[in-house]
Amino acid sequence: MATADVTVRGGGVFGLSVAWECARRGAKVRLIERARIGAGSSGGVVGALAPHVPEQWNPKKQFQFESLVMAADFWAAVAEAGGCETGFARIGRLQPLTDAAAVALAEARVAGAVAHWQGQGVWRVLPVTDFGVLAPRSRSGFVVHDSLSARANPRLLGTALVAAIRAQGGEIVLGDAPDEGTVVWATGLAGLADLLAAFGKPVGNGVKGQAAILGFDAGAVPQVFADGILIVPHGNGTVAVGSTSEKRYDAPDTTDDQLEDVLARACALCPDLAGAPVLERWAGVRPRAVTMAPMLGAWPGREGHYVANGGFKIGFGMAPKVAEVMADLLLAGRDAIPAGFRVEDCL
Template sequence: MATADVTVMGGGIFGLAIGWECARRGARVVLCEAERIGAGPSGGLVGALAPHVPEQWNAKKAFQFESLVMAEEFWAGVREASGRDPGYARTGRLQPLADAAAVALARGRETGAEALWRGLARWRVVEAPGDGWAPESPTGLCIEDTLTARLHPRDAGAALAAAIRMRGGVVEEGRAEPPAGVLGQRRSPGALIWATGVAGLAALSADLGRQVGSGVKGQSARLACEAQARPQIFADGLHIVPHHDGTVAVGSTAEREFDAPDTTDGQIEVLIERARALCPSLRDAPVIERWAGVRPRARSLAPMLGEWPGRAGHFIANGGFKIGFGMAPKVAEVLADLVLEGRDAIPAGFRVEDSL
């Protein structure tokens, strides 16, 4: 295997995005995935790239905002390099408003969005469309935001892997250990980035002697429905996400305790029925897939980025949980800055030590 400037362990969204960004900048990249691209939660169904509410601004919300703003250019670059469509589109999102208190709160956030989102996207209260797609709103009003986007998880992963290869990088599936000759096994230049999800959180916890994160199970479903240009819906804690391939994803659960990590159960059936009740267009749409998987959640609730304590040349990129796809462009940028240029732009709250 070729000598690498950067070796990435893990073929989920963080590992692939970092590998692509480093390759795009001219680094020699080797990416190793223990099973296959999309084997873990990054091969799920939902793909909602949705912002936090524009108030009580903090480093996490600012980082996510910057990532969502840069996403269009990032994914366009992946598409051009790979010749594959990652399914990205900034189609916005609707959220019905249940009562007068919810309307007042949403209107207050309009002002916050004008300042915090710097005119790059809108958050506003509008009349509910009443077109059979969005849920009926008790107030006749809903929140419309134009920052929310969608991405097809599996197509995005395949496109990133292809883009890395097109830039001369190596993507090897079925390899759980770094290739011989990279940092950590023999003396060699380069960086070793661990983006290994739930297994990586367990390994880091064992190495540091304390729990830095855990896995949270999620279940979701995919229905056949031609709604490619429709906005996403977020209602009653449920995401409804139209995709470019004529499907709509609905999800997801958040289960801290579970026995069967990759098995769906009655909770997904409840989710599907809720989605049908909320969205008239889905009432007769056939279910074509049910999915379950375990997502990595850091103790800090933010992505965990930076050097592995006590291991020179080793770096961590983990803890994407529900927002990994939305955070990926910015995560890739700051990790590439760190390992290729020695420039540390990781915000407060995102460092490995913040989860200790």
């Protein structure tokens, strides 16, 4: 007799989240990870969960918004089931504004946040002097503050999800094991290569990122985003800084001068970080689908097999909603995957 209704291949945030959601709905789940939990980009350090700009609304922005709204309850349930912390907190985000034109544009977006965020968060323009620790430099003297953004500790999430799956009777296999039941391929960069081999055309690519952990206890202050730099305070007395986006690279898991430039820019942006020790430098390759949205749903032409891939930079923020729609599809036959998120959209 089969011991699993659903086999999930891949121990990154998508695979673990889908496995958890299926397990808590009563399915017998087996998750198989050949290397280690968080072996790919889900073993990173940043953990910024943030919405898109509230204008020119589209299915991708709506999907990510819904995921951010449900994140607090989702991660609280994971923590309660397995007894492990996730590092989740809705701390908000600051974005410095460069000049009067940027301030006017940001103020014009307030109405979009009211319309699209449905009272779940606010977008407002405030003087930077309203904020203290980690307040960024702002040439205009103003920042955008959104209250919807959150943070989670990527490595704590992996540990917490494993504990929660096991607490629900799920099986975690490190190594290899047979597939049983419906199979979900959440194998990140390797999965993109498998899909290329199957369809004879690339459905995505890997983008290298470099990031670092600094020893600085900022407390639960807002994260900062400017000029591609993310600065995320975590609850363990550290601040994560990232990241680069490298389509071409020689070594996928080593850091170099590009990270040193990111760190220098972060310290210039938030002078409080000057002199903070670098506790860890990290590099990894993130799977990016050609649509720049997660790639979800049935594997075309492969009965009983499904794909959950392409988290890229927003995988942690998208994971709760990805888990929900995949569990709906696998366990209830209900297809709520929006246009632009399907595997066939990449073919």
